[in-house]
Amino acid sequence: MDSSFSFTQLQALSKLLTPAEQEEEELEEQPARGAFALEPGQIGPPKGSNPTEARPVQPTDTKKIWAEDEVPEGSEFEDIWDPRQQPEYEIMFKQRVGTEDVFLGMSRKDGSTACCEDMVIKIKLPDCKTADLTLDIKDRFLALRSPDYKLGLHLPHPVDSKNGKAQFITDTQTLEVTLTMKREFDFINFA
Template identity: 85%
Template sequence: MDFTFSVGQLQALSNLLTTVDQEEEDLGEQPSEGLNPGQIGPPKGSKPTDSNPEKPTNTKQIWAEDDVPEGSEFEDIWDPRQQPEYEILFKQQVGTEDVFLGMSRKDGSTACCEDMMIKIKLPDCKAADITLDIKERFLALRSPEYKLGLHLPHPVDSKNGKAQFITDTHTLEVTLTMKREFDFINFA
């Protein structure tokens, strides 16, 4: 391959790479000077624009409240309590018309599930000793022996949930309804 370029081709390439602002600045320069790496990018002395105008205006504030992830106040690395075993299951409400006839658009994927069930095994615990706090994207569980700070995979309705402690297996079952942006499409 031949990579030699004529003067006209190089001039055309230079015109493509030069912006209107650079053309105005270049009027005072010598025409013998060509395009060099120092001419690429914004001109010297220009200040970069602020890419995030929503940052706090208070100069003593390090971060905005929205920058801190939900549930981070429950994370304590110095807490010696152990994390219990847990399992996240997804549930959907189906009828015979869904199972046998396939009349709705539901399938076995999590996109068609309405509820999330979290099963937490708490051996040697009583229901009275458990403290449960649920946020939109975070579940916090505390007991004298266990602690769990769980970031949920989908946003949930934190006001309307159901928790049931099964004493035979020492398992807490928390059922939460998921709130997702496109549920109106999946469940139409």
């Protein structure tokens, strides 16, 4: 199969890829010469016309490098050089169900996670003591530190970081963190 293109094929391709306004401007700028030569500078979009290029947001304080909106939540806890291991964890969703839900079916709740109000995170921490644990919860991030373990967990839903419950179960050496999710009001989560 021949992979070389003729001059007319390259011109046709150039016409397809170049907007009509740009063609007229380029024809006026080009010096008249006997044969049209395709040069590397003619490939791609014209110089100075890059509308998709994002301009960096300047922080209000000149001594700061980044604005707070640019830094993802929980990134201050991520350290790839930290030798501590990540513990096993499990995220579960929990519903508040009453008699009217189970027997009478009066609410619109079903067994899906869309109907859940709480998020329960179970973290297995073998050979850890409660006094050694440091737990920090943000709206979308959970950070757990101990001498042997570290966990930086981006949460699947925003949670109420001010109100939550943590319980260390010594029999299974598991930390259970229960957090209330912040949900938009819809036909299921109306209260």
